[in-house]
Amino acid sequence: MTTYISIGNLSGERQYEQRIGLQIHKMRTIGDLRVALVGPLGLPRDRFDVIKMSEALLYNDTELLTHNDWSSKMVLVIHPPSRPIFDHLKTTETDMVNGAYEDEQRTIMSCGHGIVPATLYEYCWNSLQQGDLEFKCPAIDEFSVRGAQTTCGATWTLYELTIKAQLSQDERILFEMKLSKNSLAKMNEVQECPFCRSLAVRDNIKNDRVVCINCSKTNPDNSEFCWQCLHPWTTPNAIYCGNLSCSTSKGQTATQEILRTCSSKVMGDFNRASPTVRACPSCSALVEHTSGCKQMTCKCKHIFCFICLKPWKKKGVSGGCDYGNNCDPAQCQSV
Structure with a gap:
């Protein structure tokens, strides 16, 4: 039986806004879905990913598909076919993350260190997934005045990353979304829902009982948690969560x-x-x-x-x- 689903990419390019039919009973994981989308998209599998909008994260290929996934629009991140380097930004400096990439062209960063664009993208995306709010140069400074090895620590802007990692429009939007989410998560007024990982706020700072708006629509029986311990709220009509x-x-x-x-x-x-x-x-x-x-x-x-x-x-x-x-x-x- 064919089921029709809606797909589109973050930047809303018309060519990727489609409604396609899939044999969803044959698919269990995100990896299965990506294989099925190769034909309709006309892209190789490594050119796109499926995004979790509530978390501003990419799905892992092994994650299981749910009914909610099929009932909502599939949003994609389209990656560039390559990450070319402008001639004036090319350098002979060793890749700061993986020195073995001597046969690949490296771009020069504002701090003077070199890196392969694809490595730059992966490093910065991993930093965002760990909750960072800035992109810091990880290069080892071997010329420390005190003789100890320390990291460079220079800050790179998102603009510099966009130019030197040659981010696609989708990747740029994804990075902005994740930076905003990380920033909100570090504020005292926001907590991450332990069930769906989306951000939640409480109606009253004196009330630790939080109802996740996202979960209340998708899983209403398991949508309340404690602001303090982030465990499910277990005490109906009580002011304390009941978790020891x-x-x-x-x-x-x-x-x-x-x-x-x-x-x-x-x-x-x-x-x-x-x-x-x-x-x-x-x-x-x-x-x-x-x-x-x-x-x-x-x-x-x-x-x-x-x-x-x-x-x-x-x-x-x-x-x-x-x-x-x-x-x-x-x-x-x-x-």
Whole structure:
């Protein structure tokens, strides 16, 4: 069965804005998709990459394709066919990153060191992926006054990189996007969502509960996290996340307070009331009972009885609780 998807590149060139049909049931990874796009694009596989727009990063060939990938537009970064050097920028200086490239032409950087343009592109892109905000020359300064080997450390501008690495329009836009994202990520007002890696802000600086806008649309059941510890928010209708590893000074105290002061209710046909909030016996995440039976499955996949806290009975295994067990409510837990 053929499925039609929309593709286009970052700079919006008309020749790459297409709607093409693919046999998506035969594709599992980004690598499979790139192979399928070679024909429609008329480009070899190494001339383009697929970009994660929310992260300003390139997909790895081994990453699995999801339903969300197919339902949204595929955005591509088109690389240049080559990275030629202007005659006045050519140098005989050794490549500062890999001195073995003596048979390839090198360009001279503003600090006086030489580098192969393709190496320059890879080095600067790797710096951005590590969260850097500037491009620093990595050349070893062997003529330090004190005799110690230190790096040059000179700063290169994006304009210099554009000229000397011969960035394509798409690459230039990608670098600008990643620089902006890195800059925002270093601000105190922004956090990176632990689920989708997009940037998120909180509505109130006094509220550590954050709802990722991107995840709320694609995965609403797993879209809330704690601003402080970046773990999933585990305590419904509470002001603390419930994660015992949270760095906030009141985190563990608040978790214990929630367990101690939560309301109680009678569940199903049982006569005795049980607390409405429990700490998972496996991972200690707080779990609230809102409706249904006493069988509870935590996000960590541990299944237990919400009343007595015993593991849920497995077929052929002795011990544990089940629907037929008129169990006694466990006391308030201590964390």
